Amino acid sequence: MYVVGETTGDARFAFEQADGKRPFDLAVSQMFGSSPKTIMNDVTVEHHYEDVTYDPAKFEEYLQNVLQLEAVACKDWLTNKVDRSVTGKIARQQCQGAIQLPLSDCGAVALDYRGNSGIATSIGHAPQAGLADPAAGSVLSVAEALTNIVFAPLTDGLGTVSLSANWMWPCRAQQGEDARLYKGVKALSDFCIELGINVPTGKDSLSMTQKYPDGSKIISPGTVIVSAGGQVSDVKKTVSPVLADVKGSVLMHIDFSYDQLRLGGSAFAQSMNRIGSDVPTVRSAEYFIDAFNAVQGLVGSGLLLAGHDISAGGLVTTLLEMCFANTAGGLDINLDALNCTDIVKTLFAENPGIVVQIDKKKLDNVTAALDESGVGYAIIGRPTTERTIVFHSDKECRTIDIDRMRELWYKPSYLMERRQASNGCAEKRYANYMKQPLRIKVPYTFQGTLAQYGLNPDRRSASGIKAAIIREKGTNGEREMAYSLWLAGFDVKDVTMTDLVSGRETLEDINMIVFCGGFSNSDVLGSAKGWAGAFLFNPAAKNALDRFYARKDTLSLGICNGCQLMIELGLINPEHKEKSRMLHNDSHKFESAYLGLDIMDNSSVMLGTLSGSKLGVWVAHGEGKFHLPYPEEQYNIVARYSYPDYPANPNGSDYNTAAIASADGRHIAMMPHPERAIFPWQCAYWPADRSGDEVTPWIEAFVNARKWVGKNRH
Numbered sequence: 283m284y285v286v287g288e289t290t291g292d293a294r295f296a297f298e299q300a301d302g303k304r305p306f307d308l309a310v311s312q313m314f315g316s317s318p319k320t321i322m323n324d325v326t327v328e329h330h331y332e333d334v335t336y337d338p339a340k341f342e343e344y345l346q347n348v349l350q351l352e353a354v355a356c357k358d359w360l361t362n363k364v365d366r367s368v369t370g371k372i373a374r375q376q377c378q379g380a381i382q383l384p385l386s387d388c389g390a391v392a393l394d395y396r397g398n399s400g401i402a403t404s405i406g407h408a409p410q411a412g413l414a415d416p417a418a419g420s421v422l423s424v425a426e427a428l429t430n431i432v433f434a435p436l437t438d439g440l441g442t443v444s445l446s447a448n449w450m451w452p453c454r455a456q457q458g459e460d461a462r463l464y465k466g467v468k469a470l471s472d473f474c475i476e477l478g479i480n481v482p483t484g485k486d487s488l489s490m491t492q493k494y495p496d497g498s499k500i501i502s503p504g505t506v507i508v509s510a511g512g513q514v515s516d517v518k519k520t521v522s523p524v525l526a527d528v529k530g531s532v533l534m535h536i537d538f539s540y541d542q543l544r545l546g547g548s549a550f551a552q553s554m555n556r557i558g559s560d561v562p563t564v565r566s567a568e569y570f571i572d573a574f575n576a577v578q579g580l581v582g583s584g585l586l587l588a589g590h591d592i593s594a595g596g597l598v599t600t601l602l603e604m605c606f607a608n609t610a611g612g613l614d615i616n617l618d619a620l621n622c623t624d625i626v627k628t629l630f631a632e633n634p635g636i637v638v639q640i641d642k643k644k645l646d647n648v649t650a651a652l653d654e655s656g657v658g659y660a661i662i663g664r665p666t667t668e669r670t671i672v673f674h675s676d677k678e679c680r681t682i683d684i685d686r687m688r689e690l691w692y693k694p695s696y697l698m699e700r701r702q703a704s705n706g707c708a709e710k711r712y713a714n715y716m717k718q719p720l721r722i723k724v725p726y727t728f729q730g731t732l733a734q735y736g737l738n739p740d741r742r743s744a745s746g747i748k749a750a751i752i753r754e755k756g757t758n759g760e761r762e763m764a765y766s767l768w769l770a771g772f773d774v775k776d777v778t779m780t781d782l783v784s785g786r787e788t789l790e791d792i793n794m795i796v797f798c799g800g801f802s803n804s805d806v807l808g809s810a811k812g813w814a815g816a817f818l819f820n821p822a823a824k825n826a827l828d829r830f831y832a833r834k835d836t837l838s839l840g841i842c843n844g845c846q847l848m849i850e851l852g853l854i855n856p857e858h859k860e861k862s863r864m865l866h867n868d869s870h871k872f873e874s875a876y877l878g879l880d881i882m883d884n885s886s887v888m889l890g891t892l893s894g895s896k897l898g899v900w901v902a903h904g905e906g907k908f909h910l911p912y913p914e915e916q917y918n919i920v921a922r923y924s925y926p927d928y929p930a931n932p933n934g935s936d937y938n939t940a941a942i943a944s945a946d947g948r949h950i951a952m953m954p955h956p957e958r959a960i961f962p963w964q965c966a967y968w969p970a971d972r973s974g975d976e977v978t979p980w981i982e983a984f985v986n987a988r989k990w991v992g993k994n995r996h
Contacts, residue, residue: 294307294310367874370958379606380607395765404510414561416463416466420466424445444481447507459504477571525639531665535620535637538573540658548596587638597629598630618675749796771985797839814850837887837888839949884947921940922937
């Protein structure tokens with residue numbers, strides 16, 4: 283570190299030499315100018331929207347409509363096409379549970395592969411409420427972002443959080459909009475000052491108006507999207523929204539709004555073609571702080587089995603979503619605990635709050651903490667074995683079929699998916715997503731500890747067993763792979779194609795090479811063809827590779843883009859006259875998923891000891907379909923996708939292939955990313971009964987490679 287200067291407060295920016303001369307010395311105003319002040323004149327225009335009217339007898343009909351609103355419905359169409367595992371540091375992404383549905387309240391990223399400190403993020407918005415009351419809409423946007431991020435263990439509670447506010451408003455589009463914007467900004471500012479959190483950044487889009495040739499125009503509803511971020515003490519303690527299978531647990535509602543239940547600006551009102559003027563808000567910032575920090579204490583102490591916020595769709599949507607990603611089980615909800623006099627208002631109001639699941643054995647600890655903080659709560663129900671949610675009170679009882687509601691909730695995603703997936707894959711995803719739950723089966727010898735494999739995450743000395751990461755322009759999976767190899771006991775060397783082409787690297791002292799995932803040369807030629815050309819048409823690189831594969835004491839692994847490279851170069855089955863190929867996924871779109879892999883009975887170096895296992899793993903590729911021209915028995919297929927149908931088989935590979943090995947088992951090409959799943963916290967799903975595991979069986983594959991090299995190197 284070098285101290286390069288100091289602040290002076292004299293409004294000048296200068297560089298000073300050792301002799302005292304200043305070759306650069308300007309007033310700050312000379313560089314940045316003196317921006318003219320903008321004067322905006324507007325008048326306040328009061329808008330009153332009709333409140334929603336309803337018949338409680340039509341509750342289930344209302345629920346079906348609400349679940350199919352885009353703001354409430356499943357977002358799988360969006361999350362399945364973006365890489366949610368790259369870097370190997372993603373501790374919480376969108377999808378949760380055995381069925382992998384996008385339900386997460388927040389995201390969390392570890393700062394390193396130790397998997398402790400990290401950063402959590404969340405978002406909040408309330409556009410309908412903002413139409414009725416821009417001040418309440420701003421407050422609700424902040425509140426939603428915070429009731430989402432509350433499930434990550436922040437290092438200093440609410441004081442950890444910083445916000446970004448992105449304003450989208452049709453300024454000057456019509457009279458009163460500028461005044462509404464001022465009211466919304468002031469309300470957000472005042473609320474955040476009361477909470478003691480800052481808003482250091484944001485973005486303004488203030489021309490949200492679409493004009494048409496006939497003179498008509500449409501203006502966007504004034505909206506603020508609030509993004510929250512903060513440092514996390516332990517990413518592994520982030521609470522999931524998925525209901526845990528724990529006997530003797532209860533559900534608790536915790537209020538954050540300190541307000542009466544109101545339906546204005548709700549998804550329910552929107553489904554009835556109404557906005558309403560009776561909009562909820564947060565009545566007490568002091569109470570909100572107490573509630574937030576009290577829940578943070580519960581999260582940090584590990585007292586919550588599950589937790590989910592109440593926002594779009596209301597309490598009923600929260601309860602259903604806590605059940606959606608499971609294959610079994612439901613809830614029994616006591617409406618009397620919520621002093622329910624109106625089932626529609628009780629279950630559809632979007633007052634800020636959360637629902638948490640608590641082990642009865644720890645309930646006294648939870649209630650004592652909430653009582654001490656003066657936070658309002660109610661025990662509202664318990665899990666059941668039936669696949670229903672039963673709402674009951676002294677006056678009525680209503681039973682909701684969870685799976686039927688899930689189908690309606692998922693349907694809008696399917697309708698969106700039809701516009702981006704080919705070959706009927708949208709229909710297949712809609713038909714199969716609930717039929718392909720993740721099932722984990724670890725080897726009977728697996729203990730889940732670092733000690734089992736003699737691994738030391740604090741190792742500083744060299745082992746003498748060398749592996750090389752080989753990467754090209756566009757490779758993006760080398761760091762997590764390097765760490766996996768290093769943790770397993772290799773000394774890891776970074777080798778670029780420039781090193782090989784120039785002759786600076788010959789691989790002569792290397793016993794294992796890994797071609798990592800990514801988008802080499804932007805994949806403009808498709809499936810690593812450009813990367814393959816760098817070997818084929820550069821004599822030094824080709825000679826180094828040929829000599830490496832000619833040796834009998836070497837191993838190689840190709841992941842994703844590296845798998846495509848190995849297939850393109852014929853490194854797995856050089857004996858075949860007709861080469862295998864990697865083709866576009868059947869869906870003709872990028873596929874990102876955490877899915878099941880079956881490890882076949884095999885004698886390969888890396889995966890032999892994992893034979894018979896069923897493990898979860900990440901995939902992230904657009905051209906991952908194995909085209910294998912010969913009969914199945916002519917390939918050493920060492921791993922298959924757990925289900926043959928899309929989306930569990932994300933690309934339509936021949937013989938359901940996920941990984942193939944050379945005949946002698948020394949070289950493996952696979953599309954999935956085991957290096958992004960060596961720790962349970964990296965996995966989008968890990969069995970609850972193995973929550974104490976330090977590692978997953980995937981680390982064994984890398985340990986096997988290191989042991990083999992140690993035994994066989996010349």
